[in-house]
Amino acid sequence: MKGRLNKFLLIWAILVTVVLFGVGIFEVVRLFGKTNLFARKTNTMPAAVSTEAPTQEEETALQWEDDWVKHKGTIYDYNEDIMTFLIMGIDKMDDEVKEVYGEINGGQADALFLLVFNPHDKTTRVIGINRNTMADVDIYDAYGNYVTTYPAQIAVQHGFGNGLEESCELQKRAVSNLFYELPIHGYAAINMSAITTINDAVGGVDIIPDEDFEIKGYEFKKGETVHLEGEQAFAFLQGRDTKLMGSADKRLDRQKKYLTAFINKVIEATEINPTLAIDIYKAISKQMVTDVSVDELSYIVSTVSKYSFNMKNFYLLSGKTVMGEKFEEFYPDMDAMYDMFLEIFYEKVQ
Numbered sequence: 001m002k003g004r005l006n007k008f009l010l011i012w013a014i015l016v017t018v019v020l021f022g023v024g025i026f027e028v029v030r031l032f033g034k035t036n037l038f039a040r041k042t043n044t045m046p047a048a049v050s051t052e053a054p055t056q057e058e059e060t061a062l063q064w065e066d067d068w069v070k071h072k073g074t075i076y077d078y079n080e081d082i083m084t085f086l087i088m089g090i091d092k093m094d095d096e097v098k099e100v101y102g103e104i105n106g107g108q109a110d111a112l113f114l115l116v117f118n119p120h121d122k123t124t125r126v127i128g129i130n131r132n133t134m135a136d137v138d139i140y141d142a143y144g145n146y147v148t149t150y151p152a153q154i155a156v157q158h159g160f161g162n163g164l165e166e167s168c169e170l171q172k173r174a175v176s177n178l179f180y181e182l183p184i185h186g187y188a189a190i191n192m193s194a195i196t197t198i199n200d201a202v203g204g205v206d207i208i209p210d211e212d213f214e215i216k217g218y219e220f221k222k223g224e225t226v227h228l229e230g231e232q233a234f235a236f237l238q239g240r241d242t243k244l245m246g247s248a249d250k251r252l253d254r255q256k257k258y259l260t261a262f263i264n265k266v267i268e269a270t271e272i273n274p275t276l277a278i279d280i281y282k283a284i285s286k287q288m289v290t291d292v293s294v295d296e297l298s299y300i301v302s303t304v305s306k307y308s309f310n311m312k313n314f315y316l317l318s319g320k321t322v323m324g325e326k327f328e329e330f331y332p333d334m335d336a337m338y339d340m341f342l343e344i345f346y347e348k349v350q
Helices: 002-040 056-061 154-160 165-178 192-201 230-238 247-272 276-283 294-304 334-345
Strands: 068-071 074-078 083-090 109-118 123-129 134-140 146-153 186-191 205-207 213-215 218-220 226-228 288-290 314-316 319-323 328-332 346-348
Touching: 068 334, 083 165, 083 192, 109 154, 109 165, 109 294, 109 334, 123 247, 123 334, 134 154, 134 165, 134 328, 146 154, 154 165, 165 186, 165 288, 186 192, 192 230, 192 276, 205 247, 218 230, 226 230, 230 247, 247 276, 247 314, 247 328, 276 294, 328 334, 334 346
Parallel strands: 083 186, 123 314
Antiparallel strands: 068 074, 074 346, 083 109, 109 123, 134 146, 186 288, 205 226, 213 218, 319 328
Protein backbone atom coordinates (compact mmCIF):
# COMPACT_ATOMS: atom_id res chain seq x y z
CA MET A 1 0.00 0.00 0.00
CA LYS A 2 2.81 2.39 0.92
CA GLY A 3 4.59 1.71 -2.38
CA ARG A 4 1.43 2.33 -4.42
CA LEU A 5 0.72 5.51 -2.44
CA ASN A 6 4.21 6.84 -3.12
CA LYS A 7 3.81 6.01 -6.83
CA PHE A 8 0.46 7.83 -6.90
CA LEU A 9 1.93 10.88 -5.17
CA LEU A 10 4.86 10.88 -7.60
CA ILE A 11 2.53 10.79 -10.62
CA TRP A 12 0.36 13.52 -9.09
CA ALA A 13 3.41 15.69 -8.44
CA ILE A 14 4.56 15.26 -12.04
CA LEU A 15 1.12 16.22 -13.38
CA VAL A 16 0.95 19.31 -11.18
CA THR A 17 4.46 20.30 -12.24
CA VAL A 18 3.58 19.93 -15.93
CA VAL A 19 0.42 22.02 -15.51
CA LEU A 20 2.21 24.73 -13.56
CA PHE A 21 5.04 24.73 -16.05
CA GLY A 22 2.53 25.10 -18.91
CA VAL A 23 0.76 27.97 -17.15
CA GLY A 24 4.11 29.56 -16.40
CA ILE A 25 5.17 29.36 -20.05
CA PHE A 26 1.86 30.90 -21.14
CA GLU A 27 2.28 33.75 -18.65
CA VAL A 28 5.85 34.38 -19.80
CA VAL A 29 4.73 34.43 -23.44
CA ARG A 30 1.85 36.73 -22.56
CA LEU A 31 4.11 39.17 -20.70
CA PHE A 32 6.61 39.19 -23.56
CA GLY A 33 3.71 40.00 -25.88
CA LYS A 34 2.57 42.89 -23.70
CA THR A 35 6.09 44.30 -23.55
CA ASN A 36 6.56 44.05 -27.31
CA LEU A 37 3.20 45.59 -28.13
CA PHE A 38 3.68 48.58 -25.87
CA ALA A 39 7.27 49.00 -26.94
CA ARG A 40 6.20 49.57 -30.54
CA LYS A 41 2.91 51.31 -29.74
CA THR A 42 2.78 54.50 -31.73
CA ASN A 43 2.67 57.77 -29.82
CA THR A 44 1.12 59.66 -32.71
CA MET A 45 -2.46 60.78 -32.74
CA PRO A 46 -4.99 61.28 -35.53
CA ALA A 47 -5.04 64.47 -37.56
CA ALA A 48 -8.66 65.16 -36.65
CA VAL A 49 -9.53 68.83 -36.41
CA SER A 50 -12.21 70.82 -34.67
CA THR A 51 -15.27 71.70 -36.72
CA GLU A 52 -15.97 74.52 -34.27
CA ALA A 53 -13.57 76.91 -32.62
CA PRO A 54 -13.33 76.51 -28.84
CA THR A 55 -14.35 79.55 -26.84
CA GLN A 56 -11.76 81.51 -24.89
CA GLU A 57 -13.43 80.33 -21.68
CA GLU A 58 -13.07 76.68 -22.75
CA GLU A 59 -9.41 77.11 -23.65
CA THR A 60 -8.66 78.81 -20.34
CA ALA A 61 -10.79 76.81 -17.91
CA LEU A 62 -10.04 73.41 -19.41
CA GLN A 63 -6.36 74.01 -20.22
CA TRP A 64 -6.85 73.03 -23.85
CA GLU A 65 -4.74 70.06 -25.05
CA ASP A 66 -3.32 69.40 -28.53
CA ASP A 67 -5.31 66.20 -29.16
CA TRP A 68 -8.67 67.74 -28.28
CA VAL A 69 -11.27 68.58 -30.91
CA LYS A 70 -14.60 70.37 -30.68
CA HIS A 71 -17.50 69.06 -32.74
CA LYS A 72 -21.21 69.92 -32.51
CA GLY A 73 -20.72 71.69 -29.21
CA THR A 74 -18.86 68.83 -27.55
CA ILE A 75 -15.15 68.60 -26.76
CA TYR A 76 -13.43 65.25 -27.42
CA ASP A 77 -10.11 63.81 -26.27
CA TYR A 78 -8.31 61.08 -28.27
CA ASN A 79 -8.14 57.77 -26.38
CA GLU A 80 -4.43 56.90 -26.56
CA ASP A 81 -4.97 53.53 -24.85
CA ILE A 82 -7.05 52.12 -27.71
CA MET A 83 -5.40 49.36 -29.77
CA THR A 84 -6.40 49.13 -33.43
CA PHE A 85 -5.61 46.32 -35.88
CA LEU A 86 -6.26 46.08 -39.61
CA ILE A 87 -7.58 42.75 -40.90
CA MET A 88 -7.36 42.22 -44.68
CA GLY A 89 -8.91 39.45 -46.73
CA ILE A 90 -6.80 39.09 -49.89
CA ASP A 91 -8.41 37.76 -53.08
CA LYS A 92 -5.90 34.94 -53.50
CA MET A 93 -6.50 31.21 -53.19
CA ASP A 94 -2.84 30.25 -52.79
CA ASP A 95 -2.07 27.91 -49.90
CA GLU A 96 1.07 29.89 -49.18
CA VAL A 97 1.79 33.60 -49.49
CA LYS A 98 4.81 34.45 -51.59
CA GLU A 99 6.55 37.47 -53.01
CA VAL A 100 5.28 38.68 -56.38
CA TYR A 101 6.65 41.05 -58.97
CA GLY A 102 5.14 43.43 -61.48
CA GLU A 103 2.48 46.08 -61.31
CA ILE A 104 -0.62 45.40 -59.13
CA ASN A 105 0.10 41.67 -58.68
CA GLY A 106 0.02 41.76 -54.87
CA GLY A 107 -3.69 40.93 -54.70
CA GLN A 108 -6.60 43.17 -53.80
CA ALA A 109 -7.87 43.54 -50.24
CA ASP A 110 -11.45 42.43 -50.91
CA ALA A 111 -12.26 42.52 -47.19
CA LEU A 112 -11.09 45.31 -44.88
CA PHE A 113 -11.90 45.52 -41.18
CA LEU A 114 -10.55 47.59 -38.32
CA LEU A 115 -10.57 45.69 -35.02
CA VAL A 116 -10.67 48.16 -32.12
CA PHE A 117 -10.02 47.24 -28.47
CA ASN A 118 -10.92 49.87 -25.87
CA PRO A 119 -9.61 49.11 -22.35
CA HIS A 120 -11.49 52.05 -20.83
CA ASP A 121 -15.00 50.70 -21.41
CA LYS A 122 -13.89 47.08 -22.04
CA THR A 123 -15.40 46.85 -25.52
CA THR A 124 -14.40 45.35 -28.84
CA ARG A 125 -15.57 47.23 -31.92
CA VAL A 126 -15.26 46.43 -35.61
CA ILE A 127 -15.39 48.84 -38.54
CA GLY A 128 -16.18 47.30 -41.92
CA ILE A 129 -14.73 49.22 -44.87
CA ASN A 130 -16.35 48.86 -48.29
CA ARG A 131 -13.69 47.59 -50.72
CA ASN A 132 -14.90 50.15 -53.30
CA THR A 133 -14.39 53.12 -50.97
CA MET A 134 -12.74 55.88 -52.98
CA ALA A 135 -9.51 56.96 -51.31
CA ASP A 136 -6.04 58.25 -52.13
CA VAL A 137 -4.10 55.27 -53.53
CA ASP A 138 -0.33 55.34 -54.13
CA ILE A 139 0.43 54.11 -57.64
CA TYR A 140 3.68 52.21 -58.37
CA ASP A 141 5.08 50.92 -61.66
CA ALA A 142 6.13 47.33 -62.43
CA TYR A 143 9.58 48.03 -60.94
CA GLY A 144 8.25 49.30 -57.61
CA ASN A 145 8.86 52.97 -58.35
CA TYR A 146 6.36 55.47 -57.01
CA VAL A 147 4.44 57.17 -59.81
CA THR A 148 1.64 59.23 -58.29
CA THR A 149 -1.25 59.27 -55.83
CA TYR A 150 -4.68 58.94 -57.39
CA PRO A 151 -8.28 58.45 -56.16
CA ALA A 152 -9.24 54.78 -56.57
CA GLN A 153 -10.98 51.89 -54.80
CA ILE A 154 -9.10 51.43 -51.55
CA ALA A 155 -8.90 47.64 -52.05
CA VAL A 156 -6.44 47.97 -54.94
CA GLN A 157 -3.73 49.55 -52.77
CA HIS A 158 -2.53 46.15 -51.52
CA GLY A 159 -1.93 45.05 -55.11
CA PHE A 160 0.78 47.64 -55.73
CA GLY A 161 3.14 45.94 -53.26
CA ASN A 162 5.04 42.66 -53.34
CA GLY A 163 2.23 40.61 -51.80
CA LEU A 164 4.03 40.51 -48.44
CA GLU A 165 4.89 43.18 -45.85
CA GLU A 166 5.26 45.87 -48.49
CA SER A 167 1.66 45.41 -49.65
CA CYS A 168 0.41 45.38 -46.05
CA GLU A 169 2.20 48.60 -45.18
CA LEU A 170 0.76 50.31 -48.26
CA GLN A 171 -2.77 49.17 -47.38
CA LYS A 172 -2.35 50.12 -43.74
CA ARG A 173 -1.27 53.62 -44.72
CA ALA A 174 -4.23 54.03 -47.09
CA VAL A 175 -6.71 52.99 -44.39
CA SER A 176 -4.98 55.16 -41.80
CA ASN A 177 -5.19 58.19 -44.10
CA LEU A 178 -8.87 57.52 -44.78
CA PHE A 179 -9.47 57.69 -41.02
CA TYR A 180 -7.67 60.97 -40.43
CA GLU A 181 -4.19 59.40 -40.06
CA LEU A 182 -5.41 56.98 -37.39
CA PRO A 183 -2.64 55.04 -35.60
CA ILE A 184 -2.90 51.33 -36.52
CA HIS A 185 -0.94 49.06 -34.19
CA GLY A 186 -0.80 45.89 -36.27
CA TYR A 187 -2.17 44.06 -39.28
CA ALA A 188 -2.99 40.63 -40.68
CA ALA A 189 -3.47 39.98 -44.41
CA ILE A 190 -5.10 36.58 -44.92
CA ASN A 191 -5.60 34.78 -48.22
CA MET A 192 -9.23 33.89 -48.90
CA SER A 193 -8.14 30.24 -49.08
CA ALA A 194 -7.90 30.28 -45.26
CA ILE A 195 -11.60 30.97 -44.71
CA THR A 196 -12.63 27.32 -44.38
CA THR A 197 -9.81 26.58 -41.92
CA ILE A 198 -10.69 29.55 -39.72
CA ASN A 199 -14.43 28.84 -39.81
CA ASP A 200 -14.12 25.12 -39.07
CA ALA A 201 -11.63 25.72 -36.24
CA VAL A 202 -14.52 27.05 -34.11
CA GLY A 203 -16.89 24.27 -35.20
CA GLY A 204 -18.67 26.34 -37.82
CA VAL A 205 -20.92 29.38 -37.45
CA ASP A 206 -24.72 29.68 -37.34
CA ILE A 207 -26.23 32.40 -39.53
CA ILE A 208 -29.79 33.56 -40.27
CA PRO A 209 -29.83 35.18 -43.75
CA ASP A 210 -31.82 38.39 -44.26
CA GLU A 211 -32.90 37.41 -47.79
CA ASP A 212 -33.11 34.52 -50.23
CA PHE A 213 -30.05 34.17 -52.45
CA GLU A 214 -27.84 31.63 -54.18
CA ILE A 215 -24.02 31.77 -54.35
CA LYS A 216 -21.60 29.28 -55.84
CA GLY A 217 -24.24 26.54 -55.88
CA TYR A 218 -25.38 27.07 -52.28
CA GLU A 219 -28.91 28.26 -51.52
CA PHE A 220 -29.71 30.43 -48.50
CA LYS A 221 -33.24 31.11 -47.28
CA LYS A 222 -34.41 34.22 -45.46
CA GLY A 223 -35.09 33.57 -41.77
CA GLU A 224 -33.77 29.98 -41.82
CA THR A 225 -30.76 29.20 -39.64
CA VAL A 226 -27.86 27.70 -41.55
CA HIS A 227 -24.76 26.17 -39.98
CA LEU A 228 -21.84 27.29 -42.14
CA GLU A 229 -19.01 24.79 -42.57
CA GLY A 230 -16.27 24.26 -45.15
CA GLU A 231 -16.90 25.54 -48.66
CA GLN A 232 -20.36 26.79 -47.75
CA ALA A 233 -18.78 29.31 -45.35
CA PHE A 234 -16.38 30.36 -48.11
CA ALA A 235 -19.27 30.91 -50.54
CA PHE A 236 -21.23 32.95 -47.97
CA LEU A 237 -18.30 35.26 -47.21
CA GLN A 238 -16.53 35.61 -50.53
CA GLY A 239 -19.10 35.07 -53.27
CA ARG A 240 -20.86 37.91 -55.10
CA ASP A 241 -22.36 38.54 -58.51
CA THR A 242 -20.22 41.30 -59.99
CA LYS A 243 -22.85 41.87 -62.68
CA LEU A 244 -25.25 43.25 -60.07
CA MET A 245 -24.87 46.85 -58.94
CA GLY A 246 -23.94 47.08 -55.25
CA SER A 247 -22.88 43.43 -54.92
CA ALA A 248 -19.90 44.46 -52.76
CA ASP A 249 -22.27 46.31 -50.41
CA LYS A 250 -24.49 43.24 -49.99
CA ARG A 251 -21.46 41.03 -49.40
CA LEU A 252 -20.19 43.41 -46.72
CA ASP A 253 -23.57 43.18 -44.97
CA ARG A 254 -23.23 39.37 -44.99
CA GLN A 255 -19.69 39.62 -43.66
CA LYS A 256 -20.90 41.87 -40.84
CA LYS A 257 -23.51 39.30 -39.82
CA TYR A 258 -21.00 36.46 -40.07
CA LEU A 259 -18.17 38.19 -38.18
CA THR A 260 -20.50 39.19 -35.36
CA ALA A 261 -21.47 35.54 -34.90
CA PHE A 262 -17.89 34.34 -35.42
CA ILE A 263 -16.35 36.69 -32.84
CA ASN A 264 -18.92 35.69 -30.24
CA LYS A 265 -18.24 32.03 -31.06
CA VAL A 266 -14.50 32.62 -30.54
CA ILE A 267 -15.14 34.35 -27.20
CA GLU A 268 -17.20 31.37 -26.01
CA ALA A 269 -14.75 28.78 -27.31
CA THR A 270 -11.76 30.58 -25.77
CA GLU A 271 -13.19 30.04 -22.28
CA ILE A 272 -12.84 26.30 -22.90
CA ASN A 273 -9.67 26.44 -24.99
CA PRO A 274 -7.57 29.53 -24.13
CA THR A 275 -5.10 28.73 -26.93
CA LEU A 276 -7.75 28.67 -29.69
CA ALA A 277 -6.56 31.91 -31.30
CA ILE A 278 -2.97 30.65 -31.24
CA ASP A 279 -4.07 27.36 -32.82
CA ILE A 280 -5.83 29.23 -35.66
CA TYR A 281 -2.83 31.53 -36.04
CA LYS A 282 -0.52 28.56 -36.52
CA ALA A 283 -2.95 26.72 -38.82
CA ILE A 284 -3.11 29.61 -41.31
CA SER A 285 0.42 30.95 -40.84
CA LYS A 286 1.45 30.06 -44.41
CA GLN A 287 -1.61 31.82 -45.82
CA MET A 288 -1.11 34.99 -43.80
CA VAL A 289 1.19 38.00 -43.56
CA THR A 290 1.14 39.71 -40.16
CA ASP A 291 3.31 41.87 -37.95
CA VAL A 292 1.64 40.47 -34.80
CA SER A 293 3.73 37.74 -33.18
CA VAL A 294 2.43 34.72 -31.25
CA ASP A 295 3.36 36.24 -27.90
CA GLU A 296 1.66 39.52 -28.79
CA LEU A 297 -1.47 37.63 -29.86
CA SER A 298 -1.40 35.72 -26.57
CA TYR A 299 -1.45 38.99 -24.65
CA ILE A 300 -4.21 40.47 -26.83
CA VAL A 301 -6.47 37.42 -26.50
CA SER A 302 -5.99 37.08 -22.75
CA THR A 303 -6.69 40.79 -22.29
CA VAL A 304 -9.72 41.31 -24.54
CA SER A 305 -11.45 37.93 -24.16
CA LYS A 306 -13.77 39.46 -21.53
CA TYR A 307 -14.51 42.61 -23.53
CA SER A 308 -18.14 43.01 -24.61
CA PHE A 309 -19.08 42.67 -28.27
CA ASN A 310 -22.43 42.63 -30.07
CA MET A 311 -24.06 43.76 -33.30
CA LYS A 312 -24.17 47.38 -32.06
CA ASN A 313 -20.37 47.32 -31.86
CA PHE A 314 -20.07 46.57 -35.57
CA TYR A 315 -19.96 49.68 -37.74
CA LEU A 316 -20.26 50.13 -41.50
CA LEU A 317 -19.51 53.35 -43.32
CA SER A 318 -22.67 54.97 -44.61
CA GLY A 319 -22.48 56.44 -48.07
CA LYS A 320 -23.41 55.98 -51.71
CA THR A 321 -22.32 53.52 -54.39
CA VAL A 322 -22.24 54.85 -57.96
CA MET A 323 -20.97 53.48 -61.25
CA GLY A 324 -17.66 54.99 -62.30
CA GLU A 325 -16.11 54.85 -65.76
CA LYS A 326 -15.33 51.13 -65.37
CA PHE A 327 -16.00 50.04 -61.81
CA GLU A 328 -18.31 50.75 -58.89
CA GLU A 329 -17.24 53.54 -56.57
CA PHE A 330 -18.34 53.99 -52.95
CA TYR A 331 -18.30 57.52 -51.51
CA PRO A 332 -18.63 57.68 -47.70
CA ASP A 333 -20.83 60.24 -46.03
CA MET A 334 -17.96 62.22 -44.52
CA ASP A 335 -20.09 63.92 -41.86
CA ALA A 336 -21.46 60.60 -40.63
CA MET A 337 -18.00 59.06 -40.83
CA TYR A 338 -16.53 61.82 -38.65
CA ASP A 339 -19.28 61.34 -36.05
CA MET A 340 -18.54 57.60 -35.99
CA PHE A 341 -14.79 58.22 -35.78
CA LEU A 342 -15.14 60.46 -32.72
CA GLU A 343 -17.58 58.04 -31.08
CA ILE A 344 -15.14 55.12 -31.36
CA PHE A 345 -11.71 56.66 -30.91
CA TYR A 346 -12.39 59.67 -28.69
CA GLU A 347 -13.95 60.37 -25.30
CA LYS A 348 -16.00 63.35 -24.24
CA VAL A 349 -14.20 65.86 -22.06
CA GLN A 350 -16.37 66.49 -19.01
